[in-house]
Amino acid sequence: xxxxxxxxxxxxxxxxxxxxxxxxxxxxxxxxxxxxxxxxxxxxxxxxxxxxxxxxxxxxxxxxxxxxxxxxxxxxxxxxxxxxxxxxxxxxxxxxxxxxxxxxxxxxxxxxxxxxxxxxxxxxxxxxxxxxxxxxxxxxxxxxxxxxxxxxxxxxxxxxxxxxxxxxxxxxxxxxxxxxxxxxxxxxxxxxxxxxxxxxxxxxxxxxxxxxxxxxxxxxxxxxxxxxxxxxxxxxxxxxxxxxxxxxxxxxxxxxxxxxxxxxxxxxxxxxxxxxxxxxxxxxxxxxxxxxxxxxxxxxxxxxxxxxxxxxxxxxxxxxxxxxxxxxxxxxxxxxxxxxxxxxxxxxxxxxxxxxxxxxxxxxxxxxxxxxxxxxxxxxxxxxxxxxxxxxxxxxxxxxxxxxxxxxxxxxxxxxxxxxx
Numbered sequence: 001x002x003x004x005x006x007x008x009x010x011x012x013x014x015x016x017x018x019x020x021x022x023x024x025x026x027x028x029x030x031x032x033x034x035x036x037x038x039x040x041x042x043x044x045x046x047x048x049x050x051x052x053x054x055x056x057x058x059x060x061x062x063x064x065x066x067x068x069x070x071x072x073x074x075x076x077x078x079x080x081x082x083x084x085x086x087x088x089x090x091x092x093x094x095x096x097x098x099x100x101x102x103x104x105x106x107x108x109x110x111x112x113x114x115x116x117x118x119x120x121x122x123x124x125x126x127x128x129x130x131x132x133x134x135x136x137x138x139x140x141x142x143x144x145x146x147x148x149x150x151x152x153x154x155x156x157x158x159x160x161x162x163x164x165x166x167x168x169x170x171x172x173x174x175x176x177x178x179x180x181x182x183x184x185x186x187x188x189x190x191x192x193x194x195x196x197x198x199x200x201x202x203x204x205x206x207x208x209x210x211x212x213x214x215x216x217x218x219x220x221x222x223x224x225x226x227x228x229x230x231x232x233x234x235x236x237x238x239x240x241x242x243x244x245x246x247x248x249x250x251x252x253x254x255x256x257x258x259x260x261x262x263x264x265x266x267x268x269x270x271x272x273x274x275x276x277x278x279x280x281x282x283x284x285x286x287x288x289x290x291x292x293x294x295x296x297x298x299x300x301x302x303x304x305x306x307x308x309x310x311x312x313x314x315x316x317x318x319x320x321x322x323x324x325x326x327x328x329x330x331x332x333x334x335x336x337x338x339x340x341x342x343x344x345x346x347x348x349x350x351x352x353x354x355x356x357x358x359x360x361x362x363x364x365x366x367x368x369x370x371x372x373x374x375x376x377x378x379x380x381x382x383x384x385x386x387x388x389x390x391x392x393x394x395x396x397x398x399x400x401x402x403x404x405x406x407x408x409x410x411x412x413x414x415x416x417x418x419x420x421x
Contacts, residue, residue, distance in 0.1 A: 003076060004217040007037075007110045007138070009085035009099040011126065016113050016145045016173065018043060021084040023204035025051045026197050033078040037099050038086035039357075039370035039411060041249040041287070047084070050197060054252040058083065058106075061097035061357050062368045062413045065105045066228040071253060072106050073225055080217070083108060090133060095357055100137055109140040109216050116144040117175060120155045124163040131164060140216040141168050143208060146175040153207070168216055171208035229415050236263040237281035244269040246295050247324060249287035249411065257415045258284070268305070271298040275308035282318040283309065284419065285325025287411055291333050291348050291375060299328075306339050313341045313405065320421045321407040323373055326400075329407050333375060342400060342407060344380040358387040360398060360410055362420045369412035371398070 008021045025034055025047060034047035034055035039062070047055035056075045058068055072081075085099030089112065092098035103110045112130060114123055123144070131139055142160060147153045153172040160169050177200075239262040243250055247270065258265050262282075268274045276283055289295040299305070313319060319341070321329050330344035331337070354371040361367075362385070371387060377397065385399030386392075387410055399408030406421040 001221040003079055003081065003219050003221055004214065005076075005081035005083065005106075005108045005219045006141070006213070006217050007083040007085055007099060007103045007108045008113065009089040009103075009110055010113045010115075011130065012088045012091075015115060017084055018046070019204060020113055020143065020145075020173070021082055022046060022050050022197070023201040024082045026201040027205060027210070028080045028082065031078050032080045032082055033075060035072070035075075035081060035083040036086075037083060037102050038092070038097060040086065041251075041411075043084055044252070045248070048252075053078075056253060057251050057413075058102050059097060059370075059413065060092070060101045060105065061095045062370075062416055064228070066225060067416065068102065068105050070225045070228050073221055075253075076221060081108070085110075089130060089137075089139075097357070100134060103138040104136055108138060108219060110138045111141040111143060111170070111213070112139055113143050113145050113173075115146055116152065116156055116172065117146040117148070120152070121159050123156055124159040127160060127164045127167065131167070139167060141170050141213060143170050144172040147172040147207075148175060150207075168212055170213045173204055174207065177203045230418070232257070232260050234263065235261060235281075238262065238264040238266060238277065238279055240266045240268050240276055240280045240283045242268050242270050242283065242285050242325070244271045245288075246271055246290055246298055247286050247288045247328075249323065251413055254286075254414045258419075261419075270302050270305045273302040273304045275304050276312045278311075280312060280317060282320065282419075282421070283312055285319065285321040285328055285407075287323035287325065290324045290328050290338070291336065291346075296336050300337070309339055310341060316404055318404040318421050319406070320419050321405075322411050323371070323409055326407040326409060327375060329405070342380075342402060342405065344400065345378045346375045347378050349374050349376050354387070354398075354409065356389065358389055358398070358410055360385060360387045360395075360408070362399075362417065367410070367412055367417040367420070369410040369417070371409045371411065373409055 008017050010017050032051050034051050036044050036055055036057050039059055044055035090098050090100050144156050157169045239258055327333050327346055328338050329342045331340045333346040353373055353376050358371050359366050359368050383397050383400050386395035387398030388395035
């Protein structure tokens with residue numbers, strides 16, 4: 001099946017990947033599916049806002065190659081895919097989770113966004129290094145960012161074309177775009193109104209030859225990959241997912257997994273004081289924010305929601321929680337009172353307690369996931385659920401199980417790991 005796809009990457013973070021990705025998503029809005037490499041929760045929210053369709057995470061650490069292929073094919077229901085990379089193109093290779101790994105596994109053409117400020121010939125040397133570092137890369141196109149003038153771009157382009165065969169130079173993005181200087185793009189979804197993103201897209205793509213880019217985007221989807229996950233046993237039960245502006249860190253495929261597993265899926269907005277139905281069998285509290293003043297203000301008066309959650313726990317109902325959900329099940333974080341369902345207290349620190357990929361033992365199997373938090377446990381019951389990166393000797397407490405309640409700092413992909421309760 002013929003489709004088109006492009007993976008947007010660079011040599012590092014903060015190079016403009018999100019900006020170009022968002023402009024392309026808006027340009028192709030009528031027929032595009034967004035994807036994001038890695039465990040990111042924020043970029044997919046921007047993708048979905050712009051493309052008006054959910055963005056799907058492609059994570060080479062949590063999923064093996066067959067699973068990546070299945071997820072991509074399963075959600076590739078549009079004619080065009082735009083995939084935003086993570087960090088630099090090869091960063092994460094040691095975990096199989098780089099943009100390079102995803103692009104190679106899925107055979108998606110890659111576009112490198114290269115910084116042109118203060119340089120011209122050296123950019124060709126950088127591109128040569130990127131191309132030769134792994135010969136099986138899928139780098140097919142380049143866009144130059146932060147270009148001072150058309151003359152500057154033409155000079156860069158001349159050397160790229162002379163030194164780097166097999167890669168098309170699609171155009172450039174000017175430095176100091178007028179609209180970007182006044183919008184703080186990337187900080188606030190509310191700033192991305194339709195008129196605003198339309199104007200930003202025109203600025204970003206003004207000097208990019210879309211026909212040239214399109215010429216390298218063709219892909220062929222092979223025959224459907226066999227389902228590479230554990231078979232889902234449909235349960236005639238009700239699962240409640242708390243999903244709102246506080247508890248927003250949910251991979252889209254996790255929601256689809258819940259629909260496939262449970263007979264009924266109910267979405268509850270805690271910030272609107274909605275309650276847990278009495279017939280609920282399981283409640284899931286995902287990650288997000290409950291510790292900031294703004295987030296806490298949205299739930300501190302949500303007494304009906306909290307009471308219904310406590311009642312669910314007292315009835316012996318199942319609860320699974322990740323990160324912010326874990327904190328909300330505790331007694332308090334600093335002076336902010338939480339639900340008190342678990343006898344755990346937290347404090348907010350000025351340094352990251354965890355960042356990156358972690359593993360833990362769940363139900364006699366190793367589960368892979370991602371953790372990123374500044375909160376720290378002050379007091380809690382002893383636990384055997386510990387998170388570690390590579391060596392179990394460095395494992396630290398990261399999850400608690402009490403009866404039918406399982407709460408952890410680890411964010412996981414449930415189609416891969418299951419919901420462990």
